[in-house]
Amino acid sequence: MTADLVVVGAGIVGLAHAYHAVRKGLRVVVIDRDARAVGASVRNFGHCCITVQDGDALHYAQRGRQHWLDVAEAAGFWAREAGTLVVARHEDEWAVLKDLRAARGPDAVQLLDPPAVQRLAPVHETIGGALLPGDLRVDPRAAVPAIAHWLSRQGVTFRWSTAVHAVDKGVVTTSRGPVEARAVVVAVNHDVDRVFPGLAASIKRCSLHMLQIRPHRDISVRPAVLTGHSMLRYAGFGVSPSLAQVRARIARDQPDAAAAGLNLMLTQRPDGDLVIGDTHSYDDVPDVFAREPWDALIINKIRDLLDIGDFDVRYRWQGVYASATDPFLVAQPSPGVHVVSVTSGIGMTTSFGLAADVVDQLSPALAGTPLTEGT
Incomplete structure (x- = not known):
């Protein structure tokens, strides 16, 4: 088999x-x-x-936003x-939001009084909030397979259930035979150490607890909801000197x-369920035994945050993603081969913008007449 580009990894990146x-x-x-x-x-x-990213992450998030909307329409x-x-x-959290508004502008960060906050989400006691209207939401469990299906209709060949044994210039060796290509992108998230261990020395695996709950009464939470805990997780909030006070208070009181x-946050799925979370722990190999107190912590914090009454826990799971000091790994271990990983848990936010930049960088290797189809 031949291709102009082989992509190893069918996650969002x-x-x-x-x-x-x-x-x-x-x-492809x-x-x-x-x-x-x-x-x-x-x-x-x-x-x-998108709005509370910073540096390269903000660039990728902003560049990728319209691509998300375009592919959602195309893939349905x-x-x-x-x-x-x-x-x-x-x-101190209110001060952070005011500083964020000053830095990003009133169109990007709209300050809200408590009644306006409660019209958007059924939260308990609040002194205010901010709406970030530029951010997006998708259902990842539907979006990712829909994108793959749509790409297959555009001529992309998928080789599922296929192990990659080696990646060299011009060829990817797999359990189903070799694939020749002008260029290769390896996008396997935290498993980069399985293919290029020398590039993964600084990467840890971050595991997180998440849950899906169903309230006993109908509620509507259109935007994603972040809290003061979330301010410690996104670099864009760092524009505020008051962030240090938020961090110190949480460390002292909680x-x-x-x-x-x-990172106490939530989104509502199309079926009305809420996805809530999440915790963060770091290791070379994640602990396979989930800590029940951390699930209980999330549930108790959500009860304190939301005025939704009783709810049932429908699913629990552990997410795992690559984590490193630099939020992006983009390396070229050999000519025509790029290794790309989002090492900060913001793959959904930045993937389309990051990939646009990488494919642009690959243009010299992809120049010329496309390879003819082989077998």
Whole structure:
């Protein structure tokens, strides 16, 4: 088999590379070891958290936003320009939001009084909040397979349940035989150490607890909802000097949340269920035994945050993603081979913008007449 571009990994980062390549008229083969995407790309909140990114992440998020909307329309999956609601329940959190508004502007960050906050989400005591209207939401469990299906209709060849044994210049050796290509992108998230261990020395695996709950009464929460805990997780909030006060207060008053690396947030699925979470722990190999106190921590914090009454826990799971000091790994271990990983848990937010940049960088290797189809 031959291709102009081989993409190893059918998560959202790999699919984004295939998307940009096929739009350039290239022949693309996507290889994945599983029968379908089962990793971080389908285990997340479905939250494209654009506004509170910073640096390269902000660039990628902004560049990728319209691509999300375009591919959602083309592939026919649910996407919503719902924005993000950031709830402030303490004065230091309110100060952070005011500083964010000053830095990003009133169109990007709209400050809200408590009644306006409660019209968007049924939260308990709040002193205000902010709406970030530029952010997006999707259902990752539907979006990722829909994108793969749509790409296959555009001529992308998928080789599911196929292990990659080696990646060299011009050829990918797999359990189903070799695939020759002008260029290769390896996008396997935290498993980069399985293919290029020398590139993964600084990467840890971050595991997180998440749950899906069903309230006993109908509620509507159109935007994603972030809290003061979330301010500690997104670099864009760092524009505020008051962020240090938020961090110190949480460490002092909520040591259990600080120890769990809690990012208290939620999104509502199209069926009305809420996805809630999440915690963060880091290791070379994640602990396979989930800590029940951390699930209980999330549930108790959600009860304190939301006025929704009783609810049932329908699903619990652990997400895993690559984590490193630099939020992006983009390396070229050999000519025509790029290794790409989002090492910060913002793959849904940045994938389409990051992939656009990488495919542009690959242009010299992809120049010329596309390879003819082989067998």
